[in-house]
Amino acid sequence: MADISEKISEAELVVMEALWEQSPQTATDVADRVAAARDWSVQTVKTLLSRLMAKDIIAADQDGRRFLYRPLVARDDYVAGESGRLVNRLFGGRISPLVAQLASQDQLTAEDIAELEDILKGLKS
Amino acid sequence: MADISEKISEAELVVMEALWEQSPQTATDVADRVAAARDWSVQTVKTLLSRLMAKDIIAADQDGRRFLYRPLVARDDYVAGESGRLVNRLFGGRISPLVAQLASQDQLTAEDIAELEDILKGLKS
DNA sequence: GCTGATTGACTACAGCCGTAATCGGTGCGA
DNA sequence: TCGCACCGATTACGGCTGTAGTCAATCAGC
Numbered sequence: 001m002a003d004i005s006e007k008i009s010e011a012e013l014v015v016m017e018a019l020w021e022q023s024p025q026t027a028t029d030v031a032d033r034v035a036a037a038r039d040w041s042v043q044t045v046k047t048l049l050s051r052l053m054a055k056d057i058i059a060a061d062q063d064g065r066r067f068l069y070r071p072l073v074a075r076d077d078y079v080a081g082e083s084g085r086l087v088n089r090l091f092g093g094r095i096s097p098l099v100a101q102l103a104s105q106d107q108l109t110a111e112d113i114a115e116l117e118d119i120l121k122g123l124k125s
Numbered sequence: 126m127a128d129i130s131e132k133i134s135e136a137e138l139v140v141m142e143a144l145w146e147q148s149p150q151t152a153t154d155v156a157d158r159v160a161a162a163r164d165w166s167v168q169t170v171k172t173l174l175s176r177l178m179a180k181d182i183i184a185a186d187q188d189g190r191r192f193l194y195r196p197l198v199a200r201d202d203y204v205a206g207e208s209g210r211l212v213n214r215l216f217g218g219r220i221s222p223l224v225a226q227l228a229s230q231d232q233l234t235a236e237d238i239a240e241l242e243d244i245l246k247g248l249k250s
Numbered sequence: 251g252c253t254g255a256t257t258g259a260c261t262a263c264a265g266c267c268g269t270a271a272t273c274g275g276t277g278c279g280a
Numbered sequence: 281t282c283g284c285a286c287c288g289a290t291t292a293c294g295g296c297t298g299t300a301g302t303c304a305a306t307c308a309g310c
Contacts, residue, residue, distance in 0.1 A: 007296090009296080010297085012297090026257090027257075027258080040298095040300090041300060043299080043301070044299050044300060046257085046259090047300075049258095051297090065257065065258085065305085065307065066256085066258080067258075079226060080226055080229075083211070083226055087227065089138070090204050090207060095233060096241050098223075099224065101201075101208055102209070102212065104205075107209065107218075111221075116220075116245055119224055119225055119228055123238055134268085135267085136267070152287080152288080153287090165269075168271070169269050171288070171289090172268085172269075173269095175288085175289075176266095190276065190286085190288085191288080192288075
Protein backbone atom coordinates (compact mmCIF):
# COMPACT_ATOMS: atom_id res chain seq x y z
CA MET A 1 0.00 0.00 0.00
CA ALA A 2 2.94 2.27 -0.65
CA ASP A 3 1.90 5.80 -1.43
CA ILE A 4 2.72 7.13 -4.83
CA SER A 5 3.81 10.67 -4.23
CA GLU A 6 4.88 11.78 -7.68
CA LYS A 7 2.46 11.82 -10.52
CA ILE A 8 2.90 9.46 -13.46
CA SER A 9 2.19 11.12 -16.77
CA GLU A 10 0.36 9.53 -19.68
CA ALA A 11 3.53 8.73 -21.60
CA GLU A 12 5.34 7.55 -18.50
CA LEU A 13 2.51 5.16 -17.81
CA VAL A 14 3.10 3.40 -21.11
CA VAL A 15 6.66 2.75 -20.00
CA MET A 16 5.46 1.56 -16.62
CA GLU A 17 3.10 -0.92 -18.22
CA ALA A 18 6.06 -2.37 -20.09
CA LEU A 19 8.00 -2.69 -16.86
CA TRP A 20 5.09 -4.15 -14.95
CA GLU A 21 4.66 -6.72 -17.66
CA GLN A 22 8.22 -7.83 -17.21
CA SER A 23 11.11 -6.71 -15.09
CA PRO A 24 13.91 -6.04 -14.86
CA GLN A 25 14.56 -4.90 -18.40
CA THR A 26 17.18 -2.84 -20.18
CA ALA A 27 16.19 0.44 -21.77
CA THR A 28 16.30 -1.18 -25.18
CA ASP A 29 14.03 -4.00 -24.06
CA VAL A 30 11.54 -1.52 -22.76
CA ALA A 31 11.74 0.47 -25.97
CA ASP A 32 11.07 -2.64 -28.03
CA ARG A 33 8.13 -3.61 -25.89
CA VAL A 34 6.71 -0.11 -25.96
CA ALA A 35 7.08 0.09 -29.72
CA ALA A 36 4.02 -2.15 -30.02
CA ALA A 37 1.88 0.58 -28.53
CA ARG A 38 3.64 3.77 -29.52
CA ASP A 39 5.98 4.71 -32.30
CA TRP A 40 8.64 6.33 -30.16
CA SER A 41 12.36 6.59 -30.65
CA VAL A 42 14.61 4.79 -28.19
CA GLN A 43 15.72 8.18 -26.91
CA THR A 44 12.21 9.09 -25.95
CA VAL A 45 11.84 5.93 -23.93
CA LYS A 46 15.15 6.60 -22.21
CA THR A 47 14.08 10.09 -21.29
CA LEU A 48 10.91 8.72 -19.78
CA LEU A 49 12.93 6.15 -17.84
CA SER A 50 15.13 8.95 -16.49
CA ARG A 51 12.14 10.95 -15.39
CA LEU A 52 10.62 7.94 -13.69
CA MET A 53 13.90 7.40 -11.87
CA ALA A 54 13.99 11.03 -10.79
CA LYS A 55 10.51 10.57 -9.38
CA ASP A 56 11.57 7.40 -7.54
CA ILE A 57 8.95 5.37 -9.30
CA ILE A 58 11.47 2.98 -10.79
CA ALA A 59 15.02 2.02 -9.94
CA ALA A 60 17.94 0.74 -11.98
CA ASP A 61 20.69 -1.72 -11.19
CA GLN A 62 23.89 -1.56 -13.15
CA ASP A 63 24.62 -4.54 -15.34
CA GLY A 64 27.92 -4.06 -17.10
CA ARG A 65 27.63 -0.78 -18.90
CA ARG A 66 23.89 -0.70 -19.01
CA PHE A 67 21.12 -0.63 -16.48
CA LEU A 68 18.35 -2.98 -15.62
CA TYR A 69 15.23 -1.08 -14.77
CA ARG A 70 12.57 -2.27 -12.39
CA PRO A 71 9.43 -0.72 -10.89
CA LEU A 72 9.46 0.48 -7.31
CA VAL A 73 5.71 0.86 -7.33
CA ALA A 74 3.42 -2.13 -7.74
CA ARG A 75 0.81 -1.84 -10.43
CA ASP A 76 -1.88 -2.66 -7.90
CA ASP A 77 -0.85 0.23 -5.70
CA TYR A 78 -0.85 2.61 -8.60
CA VAL A 79 -4.20 1.39 -9.83
CA ALA A 80 -5.66 1.64 -6.35
CA GLY A 81 -4.47 5.21 -6.03
CA GLU A 82 -5.84 6.29 -9.37
CA SER A 83 -9.16 4.57 -8.86
CA GLY A 84 -9.58 6.12 -5.46
CA ARG A 85 -8.66 9.53 -6.79
CA LEU A 86 -11.22 9.32 -9.57
CA VAL A 87 -13.95 8.11 -7.28
CA ASN A 88 -13.23 10.91 -4.86
CA ARG A 89 -13.02 13.59 -7.50
CA LEU A 90 -16.09 12.68 -9.45
CA PHE A 91 -18.35 10.70 -7.20
CA GLY A 92 -17.69 12.13 -3.78
CA GLY A 93 -15.92 8.95 -2.79
CA ARG A 94 -18.91 6.71 -3.47
CA ILE A 95 -18.49 3.87 -5.88
CA SER A 96 -22.05 2.85 -6.57
CA PRO A 97 -22.71 5.94 -8.69
CA LEU A 98 -19.71 4.96 -10.76
CA VAL A 99 -21.12 1.53 -11.40
CA ALA A 100 -24.51 3.02 -12.12
CA GLN A 101 -22.83 5.38 -14.54
CA LEU A 102 -21.06 2.62 -16.40
CA ALA A 103 -24.14 0.47 -16.33
CA SER A 104 -26.15 3.22 -17.95
CA GLN A 105 -23.64 3.30 -20.77
CA ASP A 106 -24.07 -0.42 -21.37
CA GLN A 107 -20.49 -0.94 -20.35
CA LEU A 108 -21.33 -3.92 -18.18
CA THR A 109 -21.28 -7.35 -19.75
CA ALA A 110 -23.18 -10.29 -18.35
CA GLU A 111 -19.88 -11.61 -17.14
CA ASP A 112 -19.16 -8.38 -15.30
CA ILE A 113 -22.51 -8.59 -13.61
CA ALA A 114 -21.90 -12.15 -12.50
CA GLU A 115 -18.50 -11.21 -11.15
CA LEU A 116 -19.85 -8.24 -9.32
CA GLU A 117 -22.43 -10.44 -7.66
CA ASP A 118 -19.71 -12.77 -6.53
CA ILE A 119 -17.71 -9.92 -5.10
CA LEU A 120 -20.70 -8.61 -3.22
CA LYS A 121 -21.52 -12.04 -1.90
CA GLY A 122 -18.03 -12.29 -0.56
CA LEU A 123 -18.25 -8.92 1.10
CA LYS A 124 -21.42 -9.64 2.96
CA SER A 125 -20.03 -12.60 4.79
CA MET B 126 -23.77 11.85 -24.72
CA ALA B 127 -21.78 14.61 -26.40
CA ASP B 128 -18.11 13.81 -26.76
CA ILE B 129 -15.69 15.95 -24.87
CA SER B 130 -12.84 16.57 -27.26
CA GLU B 131 -10.64 18.90 -25.29
CA LYS B 132 -9.16 17.87 -22.02
CA ILE B 133 -10.24 19.58 -18.81
CA SER B 134 -7.34 20.21 -16.47
CA GLU B 135 -7.43 19.82 -12.71
CA ALA B 136 -7.83 23.54 -12.03
CA GLU B 137 -10.36 23.96 -14.81
CA LEU B 138 -12.42 21.18 -13.29
CA VAL B 139 -12.81 23.16 -10.09
CA VAL B 140 -14.31 25.96 -12.12
CA MET B 141 -16.55 23.54 -13.96
CA GLU B 142 -17.87 22.16 -10.69
CA ALA B 143 -18.87 25.67 -9.72
CA LEU B 144 -20.68 26.12 -13.01
CA TRP B 145 -22.36 22.75 -12.86
CA GLU B 146 -23.59 23.58 -9.39
CA GLN B 147 -25.26 26.69 -10.72
CA SER B 148 -25.46 28.41 -14.05
CA PRO B 149 -25.30 30.84 -15.59
CA GLN B 150 -22.98 32.84 -13.41
CA THR B 151 -20.76 35.87 -13.79
CA ALA B 152 -17.01 35.49 -13.44
CA THR B 153 -17.19 37.04 -9.99
CA ASP B 154 -19.89 34.63 -8.89
CA VAL B 155 -17.80 31.72 -10.03
CA ALA B 156 -14.76 33.13 -8.24
CA ASP B 157 -16.72 33.48 -5.03
CA ARG B 158 -18.04 29.98 -5.25
CA VAL B 159 -14.64 28.57 -6.07
CA ALA B 160 -13.05 30.43 -3.18
CA ALA B 161 -14.53 27.86 -0.82
CA ALA B 162 -12.34 25.18 -2.33
CA ARG B 163 -9.29 27.06 -3.53
CA ASP B 164 -7.66 30.28 -2.51
CA TRP B 165 -7.37 31.77 -5.96
CA SER B 166 -7.45 35.37 -7.09
CA VAL B 167 -10.32 36.49 -9.27
CA GLN B 168 -7.84 36.83 -12.12
CA THR B 169 -6.96 33.19 -11.94
CA VAL B 170 -10.57 32.17 -12.19
CA LYS B 171 -11.07 34.48 -15.16
CA THR B 172 -8.10 32.96 -16.93
CA LEU B 173 -9.54 29.50 -16.39
CA LEU B 174 -12.89 30.66 -17.73
CA SER B 175 -11.15 32.00 -20.85
CA ARG B 176 -9.35 28.75 -21.39
CA LEU B 177 -12.55 26.78 -20.99
CA MET B 178 -14.19 29.05 -23.54
CA ALA B 179 -11.31 28.54 -25.96
CA LYS B 180 -11.83 24.81 -25.60
CA ASP B 181 -15.57 25.15 -26.24
CA ILE B 182 -16.39 23.56 -22.92
CA ILE B 183 -18.34 26.55 -21.69
CA ALA B 184 -20.02 29.50 -23.38
CA ALA B 185 -20.78 33.04 -22.32
CA ASP B 186 -23.71 35.31 -23.04
CA GLN B 187 -23.24 39.02 -22.75
CA ASP B 188 -25.23 40.73 -20.01
CA GLY B 189 -24.55 44.43 -20.04
CA ARG B 190 -20.83 44.78 -19.80
CA ARG B 191 -20.19 41.42 -18.25
CA PHE B 192 -20.70 37.84 -19.29
CA LEU B 193 -22.81 35.06 -17.96
CA TYR B 194 -20.99 31.78 -18.23
CA ARG B 195 -22.66 28.42 -18.66
CA PRO B 196 -21.39 24.89 -19.30
CA LEU B 197 -21.69 23.39 -22.76
CA VAL B 198 -20.83 19.98 -21.42
CA ALA B 199 -23.07 18.17 -18.96
CA ARG B 200 -21.42 16.88 -15.84
CA ASP B 201 -22.79 13.42 -16.54
CA ASP B 202 -21.15 13.34 -19.94
CA TYR B 203 -17.85 14.43 -18.52
CA VAL B 204 -18.02 11.94 -15.71
CA ALA B 205 -18.95 9.16 -18.09
CA GLY B 206 -15.99 9.98 -20.28
CA GLU B 207 -13.52 10.06 -17.44
CA SER B 208 -14.82 6.89 -15.87
CA GLY B 209 -14.67 5.04 -19.14
CA ARG B 210 -11.18 6.30 -19.82
CA LEU B 211 -9.93 5.13 -16.44
CA VAL B 212 -11.55 1.74 -16.75
CA ASN B 213 -10.05 1.29 -20.18
CA ARG B 214 -6.61 2.48 -19.22
CA LEU B 215 -6.23 0.53 -16.04
CA PHE B 216 -8.60 -2.38 -16.16
CA GLY B 217 -8.73 -3.28 -19.83
CA GLY B 218 -12.26 -1.97 -20.00
CA ARG B 219 -13.61 -4.32 -17.34
CA ILE B 220 -15.34 -2.81 -14.37
CA SER B 221 -15.45 -5.73 -11.96
CA PRO B 222 -11.72 -5.55 -11.25
CA LEU B 223 -12.23 -1.92 -10.31
CA VAL B 224 -14.88 -2.81 -7.80
CA ALA B 225 -12.76 -5.66 -6.51
CA GLN B 226 -9.91 -3.22 -6.17
CA LEU B 227 -11.91 -0.73 -4.17
CA ALA B 228 -13.47 -3.48 -2.13
CA SER B 229 -10.05 -4.74 -1.16
CA GLN B 230 -9.22 -1.30 0.14
CA ASP B 231 -12.30 -1.29 2.31
CA GLN B 232 -13.68 1.57 0.32
CA LEU B 233 -17.12 0.05 0.12
CA THR B 234 -19.61 0.90 2.81
CA ALA B 235 -22.57 -1.28 3.66
CA GLU B 236 -24.72 1.28 1.91
CA ASP B 237 -22.61 1.03 -1.23
CA ILE B 238 -23.00 -2.71 -1.21
CA ALA B 239 -26.75 -2.47 -0.87
CA GLU B 240 -26.92 0.02 -3.70
CA LEU B 241 -24.77 -2.10 -5.92
CA GLU B 242 -27.06 -5.03 -5.34
CA ASP B 243 -29.99 -2.93 -6.39
CA ILE B 244 -28.23 -1.84 -9.52
CA LEU B 245 -27.40 -5.40 -10.40
CA LYS B 246 -30.91 -6.54 -9.73
CA GLY B 247 -32.15 -3.90 -12.13
CA LEU B 248 -29.71 -4.95 -14.80
CA LYS B 249 -30.63 -8.59 -14.76
CA SER B 250 -34.24 -7.98 -15.62
C1' DG C 251 44.91 -0.20 -31.27
C1' DC C 252 41.19 1.88 -34.10
C1' DT C 253 36.42 2.00 -35.46
C1' DG C 254 31.71 1.56 -35.19
C1' DA C 255 27.71 0.50 -32.39
C1' DT C 256 25.60 1.05 -28.01
C1' DT C 257 24.43 3.34 -23.71
C1' DG C 258 23.29 6.69 -20.32
C1' DA C 259 23.53 11.85 -19.57
C1' DC C 260 22.56 16.27 -20.99
C1' DT C 261 20.19 19.57 -23.79
C1' DA C 262 16.25 21.29 -26.55
C1' DC C 263 12.00 23.08 -27.40
C1' DA C 264 7.14 23.73 -28.09
C1' DG C 265 2.76 23.24 -25.79
C1' DC C 266 -0.09 22.98 -21.70
C1' DC C 267 -0.92 24.19 -16.77
C1' DG C 268 -1.18 26.94 -12.50
C1' DT C 269 -1.20 31.29 -10.97
C1' DA C 270 -1.48 35.89 -11.52
C1' DA C 271 -0.35 41.10 -12.95
C1' DT C 272 -1.42 44.54 -16.03
C1' DC C 273 -3.97 47.07 -19.61
C1' DG C 274 -7.63 49.41 -21.87
C1' DG C 275 -12.53 50.34 -21.90
C1' DT C 276 -16.73 51.71 -19.51
C1' DG C 277 -20.44 52.65 -16.36
C1' DC C 278 -21.47 54.93 -11.84
C1' DG C 279 -21.21 57.96 -8.02
C1' DA C 280 -19.63 62.60 -6.48
C1' DT D 281 -17.60 65.67 -15.81
C1' DC D 282 -13.80 63.39 -13.39
C1' DG D 283 -12.03 59.68 -11.29
C1' DC D 284 -12.61 55.15 -9.56
C1' DA D 285 -14.09 50.50 -9.51
C1' DC D 286 -14.96 46.74 -12.25
C1' DC D 287 -14.81 43.92 -16.50
C1' DG D 288 -12.79 41.09 -20.10
C1' DA D 289 -8.43 40.64 -22.82
C1' DT D 290 -3.66 40.23 -23.09
C1' DT D 291 0.69 39.09 -21.30
C1' DA D 292 3.84 36.70 -18.03
C1' DC D 293 6.37 33.10 -16.31
C1' DG D 294 8.05 28.96 -14.15
C1' DG D 295 7.09 24.03 -14.15
C1' DC D 296 5.67 19.76 -16.34
C1' DT D 297 5.02 16.93 -20.55
C1' DG D 298 5.88 14.90 -25.06
C1' DT D 299 9.19 14.07 -28.16
C1' DA D 300 13.63 13.83 -29.50
C1' DG D 301 18.81 15.22 -30.87
C1' DT D 302 23.51 15.24 -29.42
C1' DC D 303 27.58 14.06 -26.61
C1' DA D 304 30.94 11.45 -24.18
C1' DA D 305 32.23 7.01 -22.60
C1' DT D 306 32.77 2.27 -23.56
C1' DC D 307 32.58 -2.40 -25.38
C1' DA D 308 33.26 -5.61 -29.23
C1' DG D 309 35.18 -6.85 -33.47
C1' DC D 310 38.74 -6.34 -37.11
